[in-house]
Amino acid sequence: MTSGGIRRSMKAVATTALALFGGAVWANPQPDQLNLTKGVTTWSGEPYFLNxxxxxxxxxxxxxxxxxxFISMFKFRKSRGAVAEKWTHNTKLEALWTGVPIIILIVLAKLATTGLVSFADTTGSEMTIKVTGYQWKWRYDYVDYRGKAVEKVxxxxxxxxxxxxxxQxxxxMDPGKVTVDGYNTxxxxxxxxxxxxxxxxVRFVITGADVIHSWWVPAxxxxxxxxxGVINSAWTNIKEPGVYRGQCAELCGQDHGFMPIVVKAVPKAEFEQWLATQQDEAKLLKASQTAQTAPAPKGQG
Incomplete structure (x- = not known):
């Protein structure tokens, strides 16, 4: 095959692979996915690029x-009459194969450090969510939103x-039939x-109530x-509405495999309406509990 034919064949293979697997990296993890997901946040491109x-x-x-x-094995083998060179070292080659790896490591370290620094910066957050891991479920508490405390949500x-x-x-029951909108859930x-x-x-403050868990949503x-006993912090800024799934990524006990995570990202107006409804329900519940525990007036009961 000519060099041009080889190039055309490689291009066809690459195009086919992109068509088959390119869409998967944008979505929730899929079977046979070949790479990290690009994610849907302003920061998720950092680890994708570094990877x-x-x-x-x-x-x-x-x-x-x-x-x-392989060239040494096949071209310079003894059966072809190759004779081993008798020299101790080559200063230029040694400098090359020492210096190049050092430069590569420095570049990778710079890229990784820059990404971690940007990830650690939670300043300017408009919202705070407290995430608590339990065996074997998660608790979410809405702490504040746009500078205002969120009550009882x-x-x-x-x-x-x-x-x-x-x-069980x-x-x-067939696990393959557990679906939502055609997606196996x-x-x-x-x-x-x-x-x-x-x-x-959104700023997250993340802790555990019993053992170590790990909150992980690939997108x-x-x-x-x-x-x-430890409060870790992280942040995200989701760009696209959708449902993004994850799981606990730390072996935490018997039902570790049964504590998934689902994040539903919605437009701001829809979220604010949802949050207001949750706050109203919390107020009604509190008022009902207060009425039930209030002492009866004298002369009654």
Whole structure:
């Protein structure tokens, strides 16, 4: 095959691979996905870019190292009359293969450090969410929104009932039929998703109530440990409305595999309406509880 034919063949293979797998990296994790998801936040492109750079560096190093090895094995083997060179060292080559790796490591370290510094900066956040990990569920508390404290809005979020019934031994239910809008959500759906507004910098404070958990939604581009007695912080700014799924990423006990995470990102107006409804319901519940516990007037009862 000519060099032009080889190039055309490689281009066709690359185009086919992109068509087959390129869409998967934008969505929730899919079977046979080949790369990190690009994510849907203002920051998630950082780890995606760094992963691709590091992967590219490894591929180039692999081609050089294994290429040299195979050329040496097949072209300069004893059966072809090759005679080993008798020299101790080559200063230029040693400087080259020492200096180049150092430069590569410095560049990768610079890229990684820059990304981590930007990720650690939660200043300017418009909203704060407290995330608490439990065996085996999550609790979300809305702390503040746009400079105002949010009163009594919080809830537990656990595996949805249909997945929970299906996973039981002897249930006879088919995991493949647990779907939402054609997407298989077996062990990936919850009863109460975390609702967030898009185009809003959201600060998370993350902790654990019993053992170490890890809050991870791939589309956000990061995961963070939830450690009892420790408050970790992170932030996100989601650009696109949608439902983004994740899971606990730290082995935390018997039902570790049954505590998924679901983030529902909606436009700001829709979120503010949802938040107002939640606050009104919390006030009504508090008023009802107060009325039930109030002492009866004298002369009655």
């Amino acid at each position: 691709n750079v590091a992967f590219g560096v490894c591929v180039v190093i692999g081609i050089v190292v294994f290429g040299a090895m 919080g809830f537990m979020s656990k595996l949805d009932g249909r997945s929970d019934r299906t996973r 031994l002897g249930s006879g 077996y062990l990936l759906d919850v009863d109460h998703p975390l609702v967030l507004p898009i185009n809003t910098k 956000l581009g990061w995961k963070m440990d939830a450690i009892p």
